[in-house]
Amino acid sequence: MKQPNILFIMSDDHAAHAISAYGSSINETPNLDRIAADGMRLNACFCTNSICTPSRASILTGTYSHVNGVTTLDTHMDNTLDTFPKRLQAAGYQTAVFGKWHLGHGPEHDPTGFDQWRVLPGQGHYHNPVMLEPRNDDRGHEVIERGGYVTDLITDDSLRWLDMRDPDRPFALMCHHKAPHRTWEPSSKHFTLYDDVDIPEPRTLMDDHEGRADVVKAMEMRILDLDPIIDLKALVPPGLSERDEISWRYQRYIKDYLRVIASIDDNVGRMLDWLDDNGLADNTLVVYTSDQGFFLGDHGWFDKRLMYEESLAMPFLARLPGVIPAGSTSDAMAVNVDFAPTFLDLAGVDVPSEMQGRSLLPVLSDAEPDDWPESMYYRYWMHGDWAHNVPAHYGVRTKTHKLIGYYNDPLGQAGAEGPVQPPEWELFDLVADPAEMRNVITDPAYGALARELQIELRRLQTELGDEPHANADAELDRLLA
Numbered sequence: 001m002k003q004p005n006i007l008f009i010m011s012d013d014h015a016a017h018a019i020s021a022y023g024s025s026i027n028e029t030p031n032l033d034r035i036a037a038d039g040m041r042l043n044a045c046f047c048t049n050s051i052c053t054p055s056r057a058s059i060l061t062g063t064y065s066h067v068n069g070v071t072t073l074d075t076h077m078d079n080t081l082d083t084f085p086k087r088l089q090a091a092g093y094q095t096a097v098f099g100k101w102h103l104g105h106g107p108e109h110d111p112t113g114f115d116q117w118r119v120l121p122g123q124g125h126y127h128n129p130v131m132l133e134p135r136n137d138d139r140g141h142e143v144i145e146r147g148g149y150v151t152d153l154i155t156d157d158s159l160r161w162l163d164m165r166d167p168d169r170p171f172a173l174m175c176h177h178k179a180p181h182r183t184w185e186p187s188s189k190h191f192t193l194y195d196d197v198d199i200p201e202p203r204t205l206m207d208d209h210e211g212r213a214d215v216v217k218a219m220e221m222r223i224l225d226l227d228p229i230i231d232l233k234a235l236v237p238p239g240l241s242e243r244d245e246i247s248w249r250y251q252r253y254i255k256d257y258l259r260v261i262a263s264i265d266d267n268v269g270r271m272l273d274w275l276d277d278n279g280l281a282d283n284t285l286v287v288y289t290s291d292q293g294f295f296l297g298d299h300g301w302f303d304k305r306l307m308y309e310e311s312l313a314m315p316f317l318a319r320l321p322g323v324i325p326a327g328s329t330s331d332a333m334a335v336n337v338d339f340a341p342t343f344l345d346l347a348g349v350d351v352p353s354e355m356q357g358r359s360l361l362p363v364l365s366d367a368e369p370d371d372w373p374e375s376m377y378y379r380y381w382m383h384g385d386w387a388h389n390v391p392a393h394y395g396v397r398t399k400t401h402k403l404i405g406y407y408n409d410p411l412g413q414a415g416a417e418g419p420v421q422p423p424e425w426e427l428f429d430l431v432a433d434p435a436e437m438r439n440v441i442t443d444p445a446y447g448a449l450a451r452e453l454q455i456e457l458r459r460l461q462t463e464l465g466d467e468p469h470a471n472a473d474a475e476l477d478r479l480l481a
Helices: 030-038 052-061 084-090 150-164 242-277 336-347 444-464 470-480
Strands: 005-011 040-042 094-100 116-120 130-134 141-145 171-176 284-290 316-319 328-330 375-380 393-398 401-406 424-429
Touching (some): 030 284, 401 470, 424 444
Parallel strands (some): 040 328
Antiparallel strands (some): 393 401
């Protein structure tokens, strides 16, 4: 088989449980489902740091945040780092990225390793966005004002580049959407979608967080924390009880979230149709993912950042006829640092030893190796009041349990602000309690298991070259004594 093309479509904050291929109870995504029907759905794909900039850096470099230096939203990526697009480009691939970059701008941070790029500055805008592209004299970038809806425009740019490519060389195209990032502004086509229906509420919408860490209870990303004007685009009706107000807010929030996803699904359909029409579907790896998950009212929250499942889990749908079995699924554990080695491996390009991920190609080929990892390491470095008051934390997830340590210390990281607080720990039994409602860290019945997870957490930190937090480790030892 000749070198396959790679079409890597990524959205921003698209939770797996808002994709019908993942059994969503609130959404229909027929074009994303086409990828799953013709390929594989990964059921256990996770991010290693649930925030946009660090996740994107890990995807590009195949390394964890503490290695590539992109730990927070304020630590932009050094564009001299080794990345999979650079290696594909050096191997003869045509490379391009259109859409969201969010890794910084300027000579040290603009995209590199791409034959062509046009990206949004920062988060960008949903309507009539400004975009950046390289100057012809290679001296930085220039600003392009665009008219239209951002998801359509990113797809337009991607299809135009595909039409103009050299048909005799393989391509690697990153079509990276802004949506469905906050503030969820639909296109005119989908503006009234769901007006006449009530979206089902998540079972944990009214979670009171009893028994969870105090720092988790203090976070400011409740549905009640959404701005009525900016986020919900309406004034809260007077006289509502708190329970009724949460339900009203949830409907306003989730409908716009789903409306902007409808545009993504439509435009993914355009990309898949283009591959079909041009006879390239059989030799093109199509991947759809998101940079992390998102809380859709789960536990009463919006946003991400935490190691809880809805935030941690990433959708991952992949299609390549003849390599990936149609209609297949896998429960093998995958993380975002695995993406870069996967793309290189598929292209027949050497994977550098510095990349910390592992190629998913055996998993996607339905041949999971016997030594495939059964645990993953997570670390969220941001900390402080401005970032929804979400605490810095790390942890380990296995197929059945999750141990989270809130070390609650900014550690001098840019973008991590706020006071140092006492460490806290949470332990969840994902089999008995998949919704993560009961913290069993102090339950004697889980004492031996907690010790095993502590050992596994330390093993992963040592293997990956990260440093545990001394106070957090001491607190866990005290709890388990």
